Amino acid sequence: MESQRKRPRPVVSCLRCREKKLKCDRVAPCQNCVKGGYEAECTYHQQPDAVDPHSQPKPKRAKIAEAIEPGTLWMGPSIGIIEDLQQRVLKLESLHAVGPHANNYGPIRDASVQNSWPRPEISQSSSSYLGTLVVKGSRSRYHGQNDRITLLNQFAEAKTFINQSLNNPSLVGLAKEVQFLQNKSQTPNESPESLSGIESFPELQSLLGSLPSKTVCDQLLLVYTQNLEKNLRILHIPSFLACYNAFWATSDHETSFLSMFVPLLTVVLSISVITETAPPSPEYSPSWDYLEQHAVGAVHAWMQKLPRKPRTDISTLQVRSLLLLARQLRQVSLDELWKESGSLVRSAMVMGLHVNLSQSKSLSPFQAECRRRLWVSIVEMDLQTAIAAGMPVMTPALDLSPLTPSNLNDVDFDESTTELPLSRPMDEETDSLAQITLAQSLALRIRTMNLVQHTNPEESIEERLRHGQQIEESLQMIPPPLKLYDSDNSDPAFVLNRVILDVHIRRPLLSLYRPVLASLPPDDPSFLEIQRASLDSSIAILAYQDTFDPNIFDLDIPNINSYWNIFHTFCQNDIILAALTVCEYLKFINQQTSIHSSFNEFSFQNNNNQQNQNNTINPYPTNHTLSHNKASLTRLVENTIDSLTRRIGKKGTNMKDILLLSVVLQSVRARGPTEQKDRRMSHGAKKALSACRQNLLSAANESIFAFHFNDPNPLSNYESPDVVLPPNVSAQLNQPSPSMPDLLQQSASLAAEFDTFQSDLFTFDDGSFMWNI
Structure with missing residues (x-):
């Protein structure tokens, strides 16, 4: 019977x-394959007389051959020597083709790796890169397409105004005061490079000696399990808790197993302390300060001293993954995070996490599932860091489908599991549902960012539209348990994780469409669709600000300010880019209104009919944008500026972001003459700087300097701008900015430091901003 089958x-x-x-x-x-985003990989087995399923033949992409078992004889088709040599040469040429990750991997692996980066012909007129290169002496720095320098080029009037602001003594003086106060309000973190070079064992003893008491650890560990391990799955919580209990149950912490647990526990606590505002009692304040300021640097220094073999341990990779998250929460620069995430991807690949080992017997089901969870988390972090930094994704184009974890709770499997249970349905909430939801669109989002990095926006409109529509479908396919507005759960940890999941999916969409909107003519048939999708995602991101704003959120919920800060830490760049996208739409509305207002009603109707026949645009092209008129969108950007202004004393908040949004908003609001626009931009800049100064002076008065000021409201003479500025307001704006005599008179050294302080808020070179180069 068996032989017959x-x-x-x-x-x-x-x-x-x-x-x-x-x-x-x-x-x-x-x-x-269409649903999974693998259209390019949909191929059929070619029989000798089979007909190509494609109506038009297309060149097949090179696919690296899988490894052949030793001792196995592979019998290929019978062909001549010349034909065999020709095929070998063609295969070698395809394998050695130049690509963004050509040297990141070897020729043999179990997961199918495809050379799927687009290679369009680059015209001579196209730019070699999307960002901006700034050179200053022997230093140079590349700013990606999402950086302020590149984005400012889209607003010529705002760029010219800011570049000329050095000639405005009132603005320069006000900016100097703001930057001086901001520098005084922030405490620098300890740099890992400042730690002394000691061997791994003494450093481990130092980590052990600095570990807080069990009371503090218990509290912070509970915070971690309640707030983290949702979108990113790095730890198997029951196994980690078992190690944690074993650690405190024995007094001998110098054994190999328990000693390696100390760095992992330390970095977990250093993440939890960000979301917890105060220690359980004042006696634990030194431990709190250590976790906030020194623990991350100490773990990083320990990591640098590890020998070769411990570096390939899975716990070490978990420490590095959590360390990257901890550094992100501490506002480490994006270029440093991008380099670290790329190194983390390569380290994971060295350990083989990118290889499909589902049929391997060398790993237990528990180990294999934990490796899949960790790999998908690392790839997700690499993607998000690359988008934020405006740099390429370091993860190669892999088939992630066999490496996607199962929809299981942590209690469903452990080290003794011999076979994983069946994955639960996607409409059932589990510990891993959020990660799996992100993983389903992960390959699509990576391909999207590769498309953004390696193609010209003007030459890939149709392909970008196809990718954008698939990302929008991914947003619609988010399971009901993870949809924010379908749940009555107001727990801030629940809300924060849902918001971050949504933003993670939207980021590639905005990066995909933003350069197209800047170069695509409004009469292009694709313009409306791209503009609608960009505006929808931008409004959604800006609306999330109210979700955690302490002025709006329920004050009875503890630590709401911490969640507000974490939201801005993860989504600061998204907020700025979304607000600029709304400003770009306001600019578009004004331009279209100016065009139509130049005709009388009769000619306007005739022209409008002609435009409809020619597929040209309307100032309000869709029902969605009709519900968001100019006034509501302007208020949305103003609320964003206000939210950023109230956080000016927080680490990671940049005054240049606030100044940029303020000037750009005023530049796109009015349609008057250039002189009136200049007055509005000047007023917007002064208003933003003055509001920042007020918030910084209030913070200094309350907690930083403990000084008292005679003028508690230095903005009492400033009013909100109208379309036409009254003469008395214009006269007030031309007066010198209020100074800080009450603050500086309290300390001679502080006054001397202010006199020598150099502000760089309006620094430019060859017409370009030198943003933090």
């Missing part, structure tokens, strides 16, 4: 459906 059957399904054991509709590409 082994009859030869033709392969009619695509190779991916056959591998996944899915029902294939046998078209090219099939429906399963």
Whole structure:
């Protein structure tokens, strides 16, 4: 009976459906590959007389051959020597083709790796890169497409005004005061490079000696399990808690197993302390200060001293992953985070986390599942860091589907599990549902960012539209338990994780469409769709600010300020870019209104009919934008500026972001003459700087300097701008900015430091900003 079943059957399904054991509709590409975003990988087994399923032949992409078992003889088709040599040369040329990650991996691996980066022909007129290169003497720095320098080029009037602001003594003096106060309000973190170079064992003893008491650890560990391990799954919580209990149950912490647990516990506590505002009692304040300021640097220094073998341990990779998250929460520069995430990806690949080991017996089901969770988390962090830094994704183009974790709770499996239980349905909330939801669109989002980095916006409109529509479908496919507005749960940890999940999916969409909007003519048929999608995502991101704003949120919820700070830490760049996208739409509305207002009603109607026939645009093209008129969008950006201003004393808040938004908003609001626009931009800049100074002086008066000022409201003479500035307001704005005599008179050294303080808020070189170079 068994021999009768082994009859030869033709392969009619695509190779991916056959591998996944899915029902294939046998078209090219099939429906399963379209849903999964693998259209380019949908290929069929070629029989000698088979007909190509594609209507038009397309060149197949090179695919690296899988490793062959030693001692296995592979019998290829019978071909001549010349034909064999020609095929070998073609294969070598495809394998050695120049690509962004050509040297990141070797020729043999189990997961299918495809050379899927687009290589369009680059015209001579196209730019070699999307960002801006700034050179200052022997130093140079590349700013990606999401940096202020590159974005400012889209607003010519605002750029000219800011570049000329050095000639405005009132603005320069006000900016000097703001930057001086901001520098005084922030405590610098300890740099790992300042730690003394000692061996790994003494450093481990130092970490052990600095570990807080069990009371503090218990509290912070509870904070971690309640707030983290949702979108990113780095630890298996029951196993970690078992190690934690074993650690405190024994007095001998110098054994190999327990000693390696100390750095992992330390970095977990250093993450938790960010979301917890105060220690359980004043006697634990030194431990709190250590975790906030020194623990991350100490763990990083310990990591640098590890020998070769411990570096390949899974716990070491977990420490590095958590260390990257801890450094992000501490506002480490984006270029440093991008370099660290790329190094983390390469370290994970060295350990083989990118390899599909589902059929391997060398790893237990528990180990394999934990490795899949950790790998997907590392890739997600690499993608998000690359987007924020405006740099390429370091993860190569892999087939992530066999490496996606199962939808299981942590209690569903442990070290003794011999076979993983079946994955739960996607409409059932589990400990891993958020990560799996992100993982389903992870390959699509990586391909999207590769498209952004390696193609010209003007030459890839259709492909960008296709990727953007697939990302929007991913947003619609978020399971009901993870949708923010479908739940009555107001717990800030629940809300924060749902918001971050949504923003993570939207980021590639905005990066995909933003350069297109800047270069695409409004009469292009694709303009409306791109503008609608960009505006929708921008408004959604800006609306999330109210979710954690202490002025709006329920004050009875503890630590709401911490969640507000964490939201801005993770989404600061998204907020700025979303606000600028709204400003770009306001600019578009003004331009279209100016065009239409130049005609009388009769000619306008005739022209409008003609425009409809020519597929040209309307100032309010969709029903969605009709619900968000100019006034509501202007208020949305103003609220964003106000929110950023109230956080000016927090680490990571940049005055240049506030100044940029304030000037750009005023530049796009009015349609009057240039002189009136200049007055509005000047007023907006002064208003923003004055509001920042007021917040910084209030913070200095309350907690930093403990000084008292005679004028508690230095903004009493400033009013909100109208479309036409009254003469008395214009006269007030031309007066010298109020100084800080009450503050500086309290300390001669402080006054001397202010006199020598150099402000760089308006520094420019060759017409370009020198943003923190």
